[in-house]
Amino acid sequence: MTDTRTSSHTLSTEHEERQISRLLNGLSAMAILFLTGIGTKAWYADHVLHAWVLWLFTIPIIINIGWYAWSGNQTVQKTGLLIIVGLLFTYLIASGGEGNTGPLWFYVFPPLLFYVTSLKGGTAILLFCYLLAILVFQFPDLPGVTAEYSSDFKIRFFATLTFESIFCFVLEAGRLQARNKLVALAQAHEHAARTDELTGLANRRDMQSRLNTEFSRYERSGHHFSVVLIDLDLFKRINDEFGHDAGDEVLRQFARLTQQLIRQSDVAARWGGEEFLLLLPDTTLLQALTLAERLRAEVAAYPFLHRHQSLPVTISAGVCSISTSGSVNELLRQADVQLYNAKENGRNRIAPRVRSQTIAPDPGSPA
Numbered sequence: 001m002t003d004t005r006t007s008s009h010t011l012s013t014e015h016e017e018r019q020i021s022r023l024l025n026g027l028s029a030m031a032i033l034f035l036t037g038i039g040t041k042a043w044y045a046d047h048v049l050h051a052w053v054l055w056l057f058t059i060p061i062i063i064n065i066g067w068y069a070w071s072g073n074q075t076v077q078k079t080g081l082l083i084i085v086g087l088l089f090t091y092l093i094a095s096g097g098e099g100n101t102g103p104l105w106f107y108v109f110p111p112l113l114f115y116v117t118s119l120k121g122g123t124a125i126l127l128f129c130y131l132l133a134i135l136v137f138q139f140p141d142l143p144g145v146t147a148e149y150s151s152d153f154k155i156r157f158f159a160t161l162t163f164e165s166i167f168c169f170v171l172e173a174g175r176l177q178a179r180n181k182l183v184a185l186a187q188a189h190e191h192a193a194r195t196d197e198l199t200g201l202a203n204r205r206d207m208q209s210r211l212n213t214e215f216s217r218y219e220r221s222g223h224h225f226s227v228v229l230i231d232l233d234l235f236k237r238i239n240d241e242f243g244h245d246a247g248d249e250v251l252r253q254f255a256r257l258t259q260q261l262i263r264q265s266d267v268a269a270r271w272g273g274e275e276f277l278l279l280l281p282d283t284t285l286l287q288a289l290t291l292a293e294r295l296r297a298e299v300a301a302y303p304f305l306h307r308h309q310s311l312p313v314t315i316s317a318g319v320c321s322i323s324t325s326g327s328v329n330e331l332l333r334q335a336d337v338q339l340y341n342a343k344e345n346g347r348n349r350i351a352p353r354v355r356s357q358t359i360a361p362d363p364g365s366p367a
């Protein structure tokens with residue numbers, strides 16, 4: 001039984017990714033404002049080169065925002081912004097910014113890095129940035145390096161940055177752990193809401209929604225499907241003679257047997273107490289009847305056991321194809337009528353009756 005629907009995990013990840021992208025756009029807009037403002041201040045303070053460098057940094061940020069708006073590619077948006085911010089901070093550390101305060105902007109990096117990348121990736125990038133900062137601090141004669149920092153500043157800078165990085169790492173790890181627990185909980189709830197507890201098959205609610213989906217597919221692209229409505233014969237007698245536990249065990253064993261027989265794309269659901277419904281996509285009436293007959297024969301021959309006691313189990317089933325009914329309700333009604341016929345005609349049988357399977361295939365259905 002396959003689940004073609006999007007899981008809550010995928011949905012939550014997509015939602016989170018969109019949230020991160022919106023946040024990055026907001027931060028990019030703020031960065032443009034800051035760079036323009038601080039650049040203008042530097043211009044009036046006669047730091048012309050510094051002003052131009054800050055203004056020029058706004059161009060790749062604007063391009064990055066525009067590229068994301070055009071392509072919607074979140075990976076490029078994240079990578080682009082991290083590279084720009086990394087280069088900007090390298091410049092600020094190497095040049096000292098205004099009054100040697102450039103390195104202070106570095107404190108923005110760790111939380112952003114861990115939030116946008118993974119814990120491992122963030123740590124690797126951060127260590128690389130540390131290495132760059134150490135190079136700049138230790139070798140002030142390197143080309144492009146114009147700032148010199150006191151030893152006190154360097155020690156305090158690295159100590160505070162290390163504390164900040166560790167806190168950010170721990171907080172992000174905690175956030176991810178809580179998030180993963182919540183996602184797992186949501187998945188478990190989602191699964192429970194769609195599953196029959198006793199048999200592990202889909203429940204009626206899930207089957208109803210799958211039937212509607214399959215019917216929409218049929219209306220859209222003409223893909224035929226069939227259903228088999230199954231009822232365990234004289235089940236009350238099993239309960240009465242062998243006990244309710246034995247009845248439950250029969251339901252479980254029958255569910256297992258059914259699942260072994262149907263295709264991956266088919267869906268088996270517990271429709272009611274001892275009633276089951278099979279949804280068979282891309283299946284003609286004849287094919288559905290063949291499957292139902294095979295299942296009937298297997299059940300009749302299967303040694304159902306409970307506490308070493310052999311239990312007599314047979315099934316009756318009504319089969320119907322969408323090509324002979326215009327709606328899901330009509331399909332189910334017809335299957336129910338056929339099931340009633342099967343019971344009326346003596347149980348342990350499938351309806352409609354097929355004489356050595358010479359029924360004509362559904363018009364327009366796959367061969």
Ligand SMILES: Nc1nc2c(ncn2[C@@H]2O[C@H](COP(=O)(O)OP(=O)(O)OP(=O)(O)O)[C@@H](O)[C@H]2O)c(=O)[nH]1
Pocket residue numbers: 198231232233234235236237239243244245246247248251272273274343347
């Ligand atoms: N053990 C068990 N029994 C159930 C469960 N759900 C429904 N039943 C029983 O299934 C029996 C169904 O009985 P009926 O509707 O009279 O039908 P039947 O005995 O199967 O007879 P036919 O359908 O006419 O062949 C009832 O006794 C229900 O109590 C369940 O989850 N576990």
